[in-house]
Every structure is written in C-alpha cells, then in structure tokens.
Amino acid sequence: MKRLVLLGLTVVMILVVSGLSVAQDVVITYWDTMNDQEREVFGVIVEECATELGITVNYEYVPFDQAQATYRTAAQGDNAPDVLRTEVAWGPEFAALGYTLDITDMVTEEERASYLVAPFNYNTWGGRVWGLPQVTDAPALVYNKAMLAAAGIETVPTTLEELRAAALAVSEALSTEDAPVYGLATLWAEYPFQAVMWGYGGSLITVNEDGTFSIGVNSEGTVEALAWVTGMLEEGSMGPAYDPTNQYGNSMTAFKEGTAAMHFIGPWATADILSGPAFEDPTNLGVAPIPAGPVGQGSPVGGHGYTIYAGTDYPEESLAFVRCLNSVDNQVKLALELNLVPTLLEAYENEELASNEILQGFLAQMQVATNRPVLVAGGSIYTEFGAQYQAVILGQKDAQEAMDAVAAAWELLLESEPPAPGE
Amino acid sequence: MVKRRIAYFFIAPAVIATLLLVFYPLVNGIYLSFTNADKFNSAKLIGGKFTPSSYELQCNIDSNKDELVPPISCLRNYINIFEDERYYFWQVFGQTLIWTAANIVPHILLGLGLALLLNRNIRYRAVYRVALILPWAVPSYISAFVWKFLYNSEYGFINNFFGTDINWFADPTTAMIAVVIANTWLAVPFNMVTMLGGLQSIPGDLYEAAEVDGANWRQKFTGITLPMLRPVMMTAVLLGVIWTFNSFNVIFLVSEGDPSRQTEILATWAWRLGRDQEQYGISAAYSAIILALLLFFSFVYIRVLSRPGQESAL
Numbered sequence: 256m257k258r259l260v261l262l263g264l265t266v267v268m269i270l271v272v273s274g275l276s277v278a279q280d281v282v283i284t285y286w287d288t289m290n291d292q293e294r295e296v297f298g299v300i301v302e303e304c305a306t307e308l309g310i311t312v313n314y315e316y317v318p319f320d321q322a323q324a325t326y327r328t329a330a331q332g333d334n335a336p337d338v339l340r341t342e343v344a345w346g347p348e349f350a351a352l353g354y355t356l357d358i359t360d361m362v363t364e365e366e367r368a369s370y371l372v373a374p375f376n377y378n379t380w381g382g383r384v385w386g387l388p389q390v391t392d393a394p395a396l397v398y399n400k401a402m403l404a405a406a407g408i409e410t411v412p413t414t415l416e417e418l419r420a421a422a423l424a425v426s427e428a429l430s431t432e433d434a435p436v437y438g439l440a441t442l443w444a445e446y447p448f449q450a451v452m453w454g455y456g457g458s459l460i461t462v463n464e465d466g467t468f469s470i471g472v473n474s475e476g477t478v479e480a481l482a483w484v485t486g487m488l489e490e491g492s493m494g495p496a497y498d499p500t501n502q503y504g505n506s507m508t509a510f511k512e513g514t515a516a517m518h519f520i521g522p523w524a525t526a527d528i529l530s531g532p533a534f535e536d537p538t539n540l541g542v543a544p545i546p547a548g549p550v551g552q553g554s555p556v557g558g559h560g561y562t563i564y565a566g567t568d569y570p571e572e573s574l575a576f577v578r579c580l581n582s583v584d585n586q587v588k589l590a591l592e593l594n595l596v597p598t599l600l601e602a603y604e605n606e607e608l609a610s611n612e613i614l615q616g617f618l619a620q621m622q623v624a625t626n627r628p629v630l631v632a633g634g635s636i637y638t639e640f641g642a643q644y645q646a647v648i649l650g651q652k653d654a655q656e657a658m659d660a661v662a663a664a665w666e667l668l669l670e671s672e673p674p675a676p677g678e
Numbered sequence: 679m680v681k682r683r684i685a686y687f688f689i690a691p692a693v694i695a696t697l698l699l700v701f702y703p704l705v706n707g708i709y710l711s712f713t714n715a716d717k718f719n720s721a722k723l724i725g726g727k728f729t730p731s732s733y734e735l736q737c738n739i740d741s742n743k744d745e746l747v748p749p750i751s752c753l754r755n756y757i758n759i760f761e762d763e764r765y766y767f768w769q770v771f772g773q774t775l776i777w778t779a780a781n782i783v784p785h786i787l788l789g790l791g792l793a794l795l796l797n798r799n800i801r802y803r804a805v806y807r808v809a810l811i812l813p814w815a816v817p818s819y820i821s822a823f824v825w826k827f828l829y830n831s832e833y834g835f836i837n838n839f840f841g842t843d844i845n846w847f848a849d850p851t852t853a854m855i856a857v858v859i860a861n862t863w864l865a866v867p868f869n870m871v872t873m874l875g876g877l878q879s880i881p882g883d884l885y886e887a888a889e890v891d892g893a894n895w896r897q898k899f900t901g902i903t904l905p906m907l908r909p910v911m912m913t914a915v916l917l918g919v920i921w922t923f924n925s926f927n928v929i930f931l932v933s934e935g936d937p938s939r940q941t942e943i944l945a946t947w948a949w950r951l952g953r954d955q956e957q958y959g960i961s962a963a964y965s966a967i968i969l970a971l972l973l974f975f976s977f978v979y980i981r982v983l984s985r986p987g988q989e990s991a992l
Contacts, residue, residue: 324953333723352717353724498831499847499936505832566725635955646938649848667764673718 281310281572284336286326288319288559292526296592304579310572323348323634330354330564337567338577341386343377343558344627344634350385351631351673356563359384361574373626374598378560380629381675386560387577388598390589392521393554394447395620398541399533402436402516405429411543415454415483418517418546422492425516430491437494440506440515442484445637445644447519449555453625454548455480459636460628460665468669472640473658476550481647481654488648497648519545521557522617525594542616544623553625558598590614596621632668639664710962712736712752717956733959755963765960766939766947767967773854774923774943780858781865781922786915788862789869790907796870797877814867822931825860829932850940853933857941861928865921869914876910877903912983919979920972944968 289297298314305312315336317325323345329335335354349355362384367375374388396418398411403421406428412418422438429436442448449459456476461469471477487493494515495505507524509515511531520528529537545554561577563570579585586597587605594613597603608614627633643661646652715733722729736755737748746754759767792810796803813821828835831845846856884902893901924945929935935942935950942950944964952961 327717327956328953330724331720331722333725353722353729495832496845497848498845499938500826500932500934501830501832501847505830508833564724566723566727568725638950638954642938645936649937651850651937664764667762671716671718 281308281569282313283310283338283569283573283576284313284315285338285576286315286317286322286336286340288317288322288340288342290319290523290527292530293523293589293593293595296589300580300585300588304576307579308572308575310576312576327352327354330566333566335564335566337564337569337573339562339564340389340559341562342634343374343388343556343560346378346385346560346562347380347629347675348631348634349562350380350383351675354565355385356565356567356570356573357383357385358387358563358574361570362387369600370598371600373556374558374560377556377558377626377629378562386562387581388558388560389581390522390595391556391558391598391621392523392596392617393556393620393624394450394519394521394545395554395617396517396543396545397510397520397525397528397616398517398543399510399513399515400539400541402429402513402533403541406516411541412546414546415451415548419483419487419492422487422517423490426490426492426494429516434514435491435494437509437515438492438517439487440510440518441488441493441495441497441502442519443502443506445640446555448480448484448644449625450519450545450553451480451483451548452477453551453553454546455483456548456550460630460632460669462628462630466674468672470662470665472665473655473662477658478654480548481644481658484648485650485654497645499645499649519554522594522596522614525613526592538612540613542613542620544620547623552623554620554623556621556624556626558596630669630672632665632672635668636665707962708966710958711755711966712963713755713959714739715958715962717958720956720958736959755959756967759960759963759967765951766942767964769939770942770944770947773941774945776854777858777929777941777943778919778922780854781861781925782915782918784858784862785865785869785918785922786911788866789914790873790911792866792870793873793877794903796874810870811867813863814871818864818927819931821864822860822927825856825863825928826932829856847933847936847941850937853937853941857928857933860932861922861925864928865918869918872910872914873907876907880906916976916979919975923972924968944971 285301287294287297287301294316301312301314313336319342322339323342326335326339326345326349330349330352331354341349341355346355350357367384370388371391374391377391378384378386378388396411402425403411406421406425408421408424412421418439425438426436442451452458452472457474457478457480458471458476461471463469484493488497495509498505506515506518507520507527508531510518510520511528511533513531513533525540528534528540534540544552546552561581563573563577567573581599583599583601586599586602587608589595590597590602590605590608591611594611594617596614596617597608602608639661643652643657647654647657710733712735713733714736715731719731719733721731735752737752739751746757750757759765796806796810800806829846831837831843831848836842837844844852847853880902884906885898888898888902923943925943926945926949929941929943929946930949933941935946939947945968948961948964948968951957951964
C-alpha cells in the first residue's frame with residue numbers, strides 16, 4: 256500500500272512538473288514544404304519571427320509531395336503542426352475534415368482587403384476563411400535568351416503554334432549529331448500541361464449553379480492539346496524523352512544546362528534555374544506568359560497559404576506567427592531573393608520589385624492564369640489525370656480513351672464531395 | 679493446477695502482445711472491409727476532442743446506385759473491386775502474378791548457383807560471402823533509391839556506361855524488367871544463405887559413397903544435392919512467393935508504379951487507395967483479398983508438395 260502511494264505521488268509530481276514546463280513557453284511547430292533553395296532564405300525569416308514574438312518555433316521540413324497525406328494522418332491523431340504551409344488545392348479538404356482552424360472571425364476586413372483577391376479566395380471554402388495566402392504562382396514560359404537568339408528567333412512566341420515552330424527551329428539550328436538540343440523541355444506532368452489544355456479549350460471540373468459538376472477534361476480541346484504535345488515529342492523539338500519517375504528533374508536539368516531552350520515552370524524554380532550553368536548570367540533568363548491557343552490562354556494558378564491546426568493550443572499565437580511570416584517586408588524579401596510572387600497588394604509598391612524583370616514576367620503570367628476548382632476533391636484529381644497523361648505521352652493509349660478514363664475516375668471522386676458549409 | 683496457472687502467467691505477455699498487435703488489427707481490418715470507412719467518417723482526435731468514427735457496414739446503407747440487398751450488399755466493397763474497373767483490380771492482380779513469377783525464378787536459381795559456388799573450398803571464401811551478403815545488409819530503401827538513379831533515362835549510370843538509350847520506365851515491359859532486376863539484387867543474398875545452410879547440412883558421407891560408386895558431378899547433383907535440399911528449397915520458395923507478392927519498397931520507390939500504374943502490384947496499390955485517397959473500406963478489402971490469395975496459395979502449395987513421410991522444414 257505504502258509503495259502504491261509513493262508511486263502515485265511520483266506520477267503526479269512528474270505530471271505537474273512537465274505541465275509547468277510546457278505552460279512556461281509558447282512552442283509552435285511549423286511544417287514547411289519549400290524547396291532547398293527557398294528554405295535557405297525562409298529559415299531566416301522564421302527565426303526572426305520567433306525572436307520577435309518571443310516564442311519557440313519548431314521549424315520542420317516535410318517534402319511537398321508527401322505533405323498532404325502526412326498532414327492528414329497527423330491531424331487525425333492530434334499530432335499535426337500548429338501551422339502548415341498548405342498548397343491551395345489541399346485547403347478545402349483539410350477544412351471539410353475539420354483539421355484546419357476557421358479563422359474567419361480573427362481576420363479583419365482591413366486585413367482581408369490587403370490581399371490580392373484571387374489568392375485570398377483560394378483560402379476560403381464555403382464562405383469561411385481557413386488560411387492566409389503566402390505566395391501565388393502559375394507556370395510561365397521561361398526561356399534561354401541566348402539560345403533563342405542563336406536560332407534566329409527574335410520575338411517570344413505568342414501562340415502555341417508559333418511556340419511549336421520556334422521550338423523546332425531551335426532544335427534544328429542547335430542540335431549536333433551526338434548532342435540533341437530541344438526547343439521546349441518536356442512538360443513534366445499533367446500540371447503544366449493544363450496550360451496547353453486550356454489553350455485548346457479543354458477544362459477540368461465546373462461547378463454548376465445547381466451544385467452538380469461538369470467534367471470537361473475529356474473534351475475535344477484536351478485531345479487536341481495532347482496531340483500538340485505528342486507531335487512536338489515526335490518532331491524532336493520537345494525533350495528529353497519522357498521518363499515517368501524522373502521527368503521533373505530531367506526537364507529542369509536540361510533547361511539549366513542549356514540543352515532545352517524553353518520550359519513551362521513556376522516562380523518556385525527560379526532560384527534553382529539560376530544556379531544552372533546556362534544562367535551564370537541571370538539576365539539570360541527570360542519569362543513570358545505561356546502562349547495562347549486557338550481557344551484561350553491560361554496557366555494553373557497554384558500557390559500556398561498558411562493554415563492553423565484546429566486542435567492547436569495556441570490559435571492566437573499561431574496567427575500572430577503567420578502574420579509575422581507574411582508581413583509586407585518578408586513578402587518583398589521572398590520576391591527579391593527568390594522571385595516568389597507576393598499576395599499582399601502593398602508589396603507591389605516596392606520599387607526594386609517593380610524593376611525585377613523575372614518577377615514581372617511571372618506577374619504578366621498571373622494576368623492570364625486560370626483558377627482551379629475549389630473542391631475537397633481538388634487535391635486528388637491529379638492522381639488519375641497524371642497516370643493517364645503519362646499513358647498518352649508514352650504512346651500507350653489513345654488520347655480520347657485516356658481522358659474518358661480520367662472523367663470516369665473523377666465521377667467516382669465527386670460522389671464523395673461533401674457540400675460546403677453555408678451552401 | 680498451480681503449476682499450470684504459473685505457466686499461463688508466463689505466457690500471458692506474449693499472448694496479450696499477439697492479440698493486440700496481430701489479432702486485433704487483422705480482425706479490425708476484415709471488419710473495415712465490409713464498411714464504407716473513409717477519411718470523412720473515421721475517428722478523429724483534434725485538440726483533445728475525440729470524434730468517434732461513424733462508418734457503417736455496407737449492408738446497413740441503402741444505396742440506390744446498385745440493386746444489392748443484404749447480405750450480399752455487405753460485400754459491396756469486394757463487388758466494386760471486382761467489377762468496377764476504376765479500382766483496377768484485374769490489371770494490378772495480373773501484374774502482381776507476373777511480378778511474383780518473374781522474381782521467384784531468378785531468386786531461387788541465382789541463390790542456388792551462388793550457394794553451390796560458395797560451398798567449395800575456395801580461397802577468400804569469407805570475403806566472397808561478405809560481398810554477396812552485402813545487398814541484404816543495406817536498408818532496402820537505400821538500395822531502391824540507388825537503383826532509381828541508375829535507371830534514369832538521361833543521366834543514369836546504366837545508360838551512360840553501356841551507351842544505351844533505354845527509357846526504362848516509359849514502357850511496361852522494361853519497367854517490369856527494371857524492378858525485377860533491382861528486387862532480385864536485394865533478394866538473392868537471403869536465398870543464397872538459406873541454400874548454403876541446406877547444402878552444408880547434407881552429410882559428406884553420401885558424396886563419398888557416391889564417389890566410391892563412380893558417380894559423376896551431375897549424378898551427385900541430381901541424386902543427392904537436389905533431393906536433400908528439397909525441404910529447404912520448399913521453404914525458400916514459399917517464403918519468397920509471400921514476400922515478393924507483398925514486397926512494397928522496390929515498386930514503390932523505384933518505379934512508383936509507372937508507367938501509368940503498369941508496375942503497380944496489389945500491396946502498393948492497396949496502400950495508395952488507403953493513404954493517398956483514404957478509402958479505408960476499399961483498401962481493407964484489398965488487403966483481405968491479398969490475405970485470402972496467399973493463404974490459398976500456401977495451402978495448395980504445401981498440400982501438393984509435401985508427400986507423406988517426407989521431412990519438411992515447414
């Protein structure tokens with residue numbers, strides 16, 4: 256009996272002591288998904304904010320392609336970080352599952368108005384606010400000026416047909432027998448391909464007024480857009496050859512090393528591109544909007560926001576931390592050092608930023624970019640789209656048949672789409 | 679009686695652990711396979727607030743999409759998997775069979791061949807053994823990443839070294855060959871060690887007697903080595919089939935199921951449905967199907983191969 260009492264006392268003591276030590280100090284865990292080059296700059300900002308607010312921040316890195324699933328698992332069991340860098344397509348899903356904190360009432364009208372409308376809307380779902388936008392982005396046409404000049408191309412293509420002709424001219428002019436040169440780096444996945452798809456009149460999912468969905472991915476436009484890509488691959492003006500598991504890296508390397516003259520990529524990659532041998536002189540990098548197709552022009556608007564975990568012990572402190580990370584000064588810093596596109600209107604008043612050619616190129620792209628559907632299924636649609644895109648690009652499947660399979664899979668996904676609150 | 683109680687007491691920890699870690703998950707997984715469990719209706723713990731799960735048995739859900747009635751509708755997940763091609767069961771099942779067969783043959787043959795080579799008195803035998811066992815000692819995900827780099831179509835070592843231009847993961851056949859090579863490299867050491875153990879347990883007098891009778895190398899191999907190795911080989915094949923059928927790392931990390939799902943196997947595909955899409959019910963049904971397939975295979979295999987009176991390592 257005596258021993259039991261002793262044991263009980265010890266347990267109580269341990270609990271009290273550990274409880275006290277937690278209460279003394281605000282500890283916020285932040286999961287970042289930025290790439291290596293970006294984190295070099297951003298890590299400093301995180302530290303500055305922790306010092307400024309007098310809190311401890313556990314700054315943890317989760318690879319972007321695993322973050323969505325990892326966060327879901329963690330959030331389900333109360334292990335989620337207080338703050339997550341959330342890709343725009345994940346927002347509605349996390350909100351619907353009750354994982355992210357509804358911050359509608361914590362965000363003032365003024366604060367709301369300080370953001371660009373489109374990126375801010377990505378952080379809303381069902382009329383509620385679930386996060387604050389960190390950066391916005393859309394893949395643009397980035398090009399190697401010297402290579403285009405060497406092939407005699409003086410103006411940047413403004414239609415997809417012109418782009419195809421220019422790419423062919425580059426690869427014919429610059430290729431040698433054992434070292435092929437490509438006009439356009441292979442579109443690494445379905446994500447940048449969407450720009451071509453919209454150009455030819457294809458679409459993703461449209462939410463109708465009565466709440467039903469229209470799937471447009473298997474329309475004629477998408478099929479024509481796929482023919483544009485496969486045609487260029489056959490001509491040899493697009494390359495290197497599509498390697499499913501390595502294509503993002505291989506396309507980037509080809510562009511960085513000067514074996515591909517043009518590339519569809521977003522602002523997140525500029526720091527990486529400028530580290531490549533072809534861009535020792537950074538002014539060699541040009542950025543322009545992805546050319547228009549016969550029907551339209553577009554590029555998928557992506558971006559990231561900060562969301563707060565619904566089960567956090569520190570909602571106020573977490574939001575203060577987010578506001579600090581997202582200050583005008585920090586957004587300008589990210590824009591100038593990494594060419595990331597700011598979401599705060601005030602950031603655009605910075606003069607240095609206005610004269611930054613690369614950033615202005617990406618901003619021009621934002622003017623003709625396309626918003627993706629804000630759906631709970633929005634983060635899951637690319638699984639099937641990507642698999643079928645691959646099958647078409649590799650010549651294993653008829654384009655129409657493949658896109659019909661995508662539409663069929665999306666119907667299954669949309670069956671479990673929950674209604675947004677307030678609808 | 680007292681003695682027996684003490685015995686129960688001693689085995690209790692192991693029994694409890696087995697019940698908790700093996701039996702409960704197994705039963706729960708099979709139960710889940712009859713429900714509509716997904717990310718929306720699973721239990722959640724958020725900020726200390728527990729929301730219990732709200733998934734139901736499929737037969738308790740009225741679905742107007744199919745005309746199934748209880749008790750058949752309890753099997754809705756299974757019926758969907760077998761009938762709805764959007765769950766890709768038959769394609770992935772076929773790939774799993776190809777993957778397993780294509781792996782097990784080289785595993786056993788190479789394992790046996792290397793074991794025979796090492797089972798002689800050669801110089802530096804210890805060195806060879808260490809070198810051959812190394813792939814097994816390296817964590818398999820590290821080897822998988824290395825293989826992935828080697829296979830890169832543009833910058834990979836294999837294409838650069840041999841001057842070839844093979845885009846391994848662009849074609850289902852080469853992709854399958856690539857993952858089988860990587861997996862064989864990983865699996866051969868185990869088979870080699872197992873076979874070597876088997877070889878060394880064969881009494882030397884049998885060979886001596888055979889030599890006295892004037893048997894040649896081949897006669898000794900087919901007359902003594904193979905029959906004596908039989909129990910070991912049977913175990914190696916059975917374990918190999920089960921492991922390969924469920925082997926996750928190589929497919930998941932090297933080919934990632936590419937090109938477009940054509941190297942996906944049941945184990946990786948069930949994981950994708952479960953983790954990427956969080957369709958726990960469907961994923962659990964997939965796991966139950968895998969379990970049933972392997973149990974069936976093991977049963978038939980042992981039945982067919984173990985003749986009465988013959989010793990088996992199983």
